[in-house]
Amino acid sequence: MAWRDAKASKVRLLLFMASIILGIGAVVAIQLFSTNLKDNIQRQSKSLMGADFIIDSDQLPTERTQAIIDSLAPDAFEVNFVSMIAFPKQGGTKLVKVRGLEGDFPFYGSLDTQPAAVATSYQTTGGALVDATLMLQFDVKPGDSIKIGDVTLPIAGALTSIPGSSALSTSVAPPVVIPYRYIDATNLIQFGSRKEYQYFFKVSDTVNLNRLEDQLEPTLDLENADLDTHTSTTRRLGRRYDNVGKFLNLAAFIALLLGCIGIASSVHIYIKEKLRAIAILKCMGATKLQSFLVFLIQIAGIGVLGGLSGSFIGVGIQQLFPYLLEEFLPFSLTITISAQPIIIGIVLGLCMAVLFALLPLLRTWYISPLEVLRVDENQATPPQKVQIVVYGTIVLFLFLFSFWLIGDALYALYFIGGTLVTFTVLAAVAIFFISMVKRYFPKGWSFEARQSLLNLFRPNNQTIVLVVAIGLGTFLISTLYFTKDMLLAKAEMGQADTSANMIILDVQPQQRDSVTNTISTKKLPLASSIPLVTMRMHSLNGRLVNDIRQDTTRAIRGWILNHEFRTTYRDSLIPTETLVVGTWTSQTNPGDVVPISISENLAEDAKLKLGDPVVFNVQGVLLETIVGSIRQVDWAQMQLNFSIVFPVGVLEKAPQFYVFSTYVPNEQESADLQQDLVANFPNVTIIDLRQVFTLVEEILDQVSWVINFMAFFSILTGLIVLIGSVRTSKYQRIKESVLLRTLGANNKQILKIAALEYIYLGFIGSLVGIVLAVLGSLCLALFVFDVAFVPSYLPFVVFLPGITILVLLIGLSNIQTVLRSSPLEVLRKEA
Template structure:
């Protein structure tokens, strides 16, 4: 008890005059804690919002959906289910704006009934949502209005039917606005729909929504109807399933953001470790005096642990407060990706979790340098040359290392959707931190070994600060290097992806695709394209089909065989396959022999399979597949396996049939051409859509715009999260500069005494921060280039592209920031009175 009292008393007394400095040390934790608290609180609020608004996530009690019109058996079933029903058909189609001739591939939703039953479609003007079905008007996405400079009252043509635009869609239940970026939505009444747009083979989704009277057991109903729906391969969705899906998806989202925030926390931890290290060095004489006067190592250690704990607690409290404030910004940040409106309330559990995580991380990182206290010899009171601070008891050091590693991996695994991803994330954090530390160590060794002796004195002196005792090389390399790495990687990845799309549509390659072309329209369309001076680069037939048997086993048998767990997405999906006599230049044969023509009468039809799908299906050359080609069974034999380059703007297929089999099957065509500029592309699309309303078009500039819009939103969120790390890095930088200020004052005064001018002293400091900033930026940039290259190679499988300007800007900005912060914090050093400093030393 008396020990505890003494520890507390000494902790308070010893902190005199250093409290501001101590607060600065732990301030690097503030943003990390703030990020954790903000995101976790937001996550809790989101979960609550999803639970509260579960009904609006589906908008109905039950939905049944299919890629084709419902089979008769399902129609009968729907009639028997009862309740209030709404029917909706959604499909991709070109829409045409007569007022300016603009066309755009859109998602058209034709509705009959009062869906949504829960939640409401918000429109501008508000009454449009309730009247467009009766008035025969249309609701269209705001982005379409803006893109084509339209307003309510103008017209939109879907197929051959023209609708008055009654309103713009602001928000719809079940859908996020990010979905609208991919393909803008147009809502029209089902009645009067141009059904030519839904001809056989076109891609549409048919949905039936139900609202039941209160008290009806939906789960029991689903149990009853499930066997029929399953047998007919018709999907269904209930509120609870939808709620579960969203909860899982959103939990993954905020867990991911949490992991990005965790980097800021770790960086703050490194900042604390570095600052406490310097602080303890300054305190080591006091520790030696206390030990000499009879203080045992435990209580002495306790004094500094108490100081670190209190400061960690203050940082965690401030961070939590800040986090509570920041969480109000997050709904706006993620607005495009959220299906529900999230009203923020303060959630105390995440705040407590953030507080304890912040305190824990502060202590964990402070413990390593604090161990020096335990090992300080009282002999230091007699001899200043005794350096006992570097010899830390290895047992404790290892214990802390183990706890630290376990904590990082533990956090990552807890946050990751699957354990191995957490493990990989934790590993990646250590690799990046380790590499930065390694490079920093290398720089100190290199700068000492290859010291530029011929440089002028201020440059030599500034340069030598990179490796001299108490240098800041490692800490700045970690804080600035990591921040640079995060931001530059994001930019590079964005550029690689954009470049990939640009290259895909490069010189001579197709950049305009027409699809949903009926066989009877192909010749007319080809002529129309040629007439406008555009080349006919490809005309490809597409036939929809599904697998029914693999090597004689039905899909149901494969699904139910729990011993082998073979059933994958590749078994159940609908395939759009083609037929042709030879391989294209984006295909390479990897096994077997490609058969281009089928002699009628021979046994099985030879087909070629793409290698990844072959893996998924677990088949190879010589295996058999049975198909349902729109009602007709076709038995095939796999005769070859192809590798396909999916990056090209051209038609690529999982399965290629030989000529002589599918020519009579219901099919539609895709036509690829190349427009030299956006105007030519727009003219071509406009003319095709007005002549062939069912044909859709997509051009590369649209793909680029959509990608850019979506990636910009995503990267904005990521950059916001990375901002925590960047600002933490700056705080660590300020803290590192401040703690070394005492040392710099001494050096500067000595230099001044020996005759150095103000300009020389400023130059020395400038050179040091220039090198630190430059090297940290270069290291961060180098790591980001390696990371982006690896991602290009293994994740995106695309050519690596590097923007020199981005890298140059990053290096210059980080160096300038370092110099600015360093010089600002070193201001006034020259003005300190010489005698005062020399006496203090």
């Protein structure tokens, strides 16, 4: 009976199935991608690092650290730092990451170069390996020269890849690899320079790296050094991309929920139309269980077929993810297909279809045979206790599945709660709109306009489900665009005509006047000249930092204990700072207690409050201070901000260097200034913030593409729900239209009534989604990004009319039978 009835209703059942296919396809695609990602990370763990383990330090290793390094006998080592380089042939300059290598690194993976032979010969020939993209950008070839500080080297070849780097990281500072023996001659490592020393080790597979890490890490931590094994790095990398997978899974899950809501609504109408047939079956001797199973088998079949179809679609879709995320992956991704996500897709399709259709299906259980001549749909409603059990089961299943995706019960609870709130708000808005139409019904409108409004709350109407489905999809994409605009606006705040857009780092005291003259000669403004003094914390509240490090119960964050702070001194606050507590001290006299001002995040992580003593180690000299004030700092601004600020009169004689900032009006003047600075002061590092802004925009575009791709599933699922809902109510619409034709309505009037109704549905659904996105984005702007919110015009001019027109076209396709045929012919055909 289930098979026979399904064949008679195959069009509607296929539309039900389509609602699930997209959501299952998205979930399976992302599950397969996540599985492939984890497998690739595990398989390529050594190649990602290039060694079995690394000891690194941001300063010359201490005596104790060096002893540990020597005892382990490193197979290779390097010092790397960010610096400016020059291409003498073209006169161009570029910020790069210089890596001075010694030894046969990498031990795993490969150093890919063009030509391939220079990957090993550059050490002996004394050439430089330059990032391939950088060589194309400046039109240089092997044999041309490159100037790094005071050293000019020939370019041995193009560097296409090196373990540990990704396309995203190299776009910020492309790598340039040179033999280690040239590092001292460059004269680029000076006081205040940021650098990193790395020692690479290769060991046999019999060595227990976890045990080695447990033994050495505490000692190295006390000496401001770190030990990273390929296994620990793999775990961190896996967790990083696992977060991406969790986000995409939740986006796909929302698409699946939309499809399930569409099924629940469509099955509700479908079963309503079958109530008389079910009553007849019971008159003929069918039991409650039999009548229930007829339709349960149909829905279960939809779930299984939908899950199977969605799984195969997901297998094809997941092939796209390596291309979507290639900028974020530091390795090439090999795609394989496993059975687990496909089985999950089929089981998920079955469970979701049955659960969400269960409440409408239970109505078949409560139909009495005596109602065969007078079916009252309200009498077929399951008892309230049964409804509560069904709703509770659905919520429990959603929570368990979310917990499986996220791995955190609290976050899963937040997700389910947020989803329920969003659906509730969308449904409430739809109900409110319907009530407003009823209360303030425009009785003076034309017949066609009034009839179309009445259809919004007629029996079998789909207003609420369509507003929820279309509204949620529109909400996701609109929020994305609004948020992206806010992030870009946040970055672009630094691009105003009066703001600095170039930062010059590592200016030594003896170079200060000369750099100032160079900027002035170019007729450019000197926006700031900020002194920087490096120091580390020696003790907090009377406790030595070394003692705190060894305390496993400490509440102080680890970065506080190991960080080399770059501090400054000045007599006033800057616009990005707001005093929260305490008193700002602009100047202090020798011998007085030194009151410092710290940022809120530092106070929280270091567990400091007003009046707490802090002792700093300033280049070997201990300096006693107290916390005099705590500031709120807007770190998102593209300008120099500091965690620790000293008053004037304390650090003037301490070893220091300077950071300059200026405003350069165009690219040509920027290039001219950079060339002069690099030629005369090769140790300085120049950051052109306009390039940073461009990079930020490119990253946001890439992220937007991925999120758009997932939001597309929600929109498309919503449209499938729309088509299924509209097609499900087709028979009710046809009867209404035939009655209107019989009463004398012409095709033009019927067409106008239907067109207006579908315009209302499309407009309301998309408008509610956009309005909610505006409200959500406004909250983000006020409480997260702290920027003025100006909504993007794109959702209003694209999604609002686009979805409305699509709904209109789908709806009008339903009444073509009525418009082309006579009323009697239509009734006979439908019968």
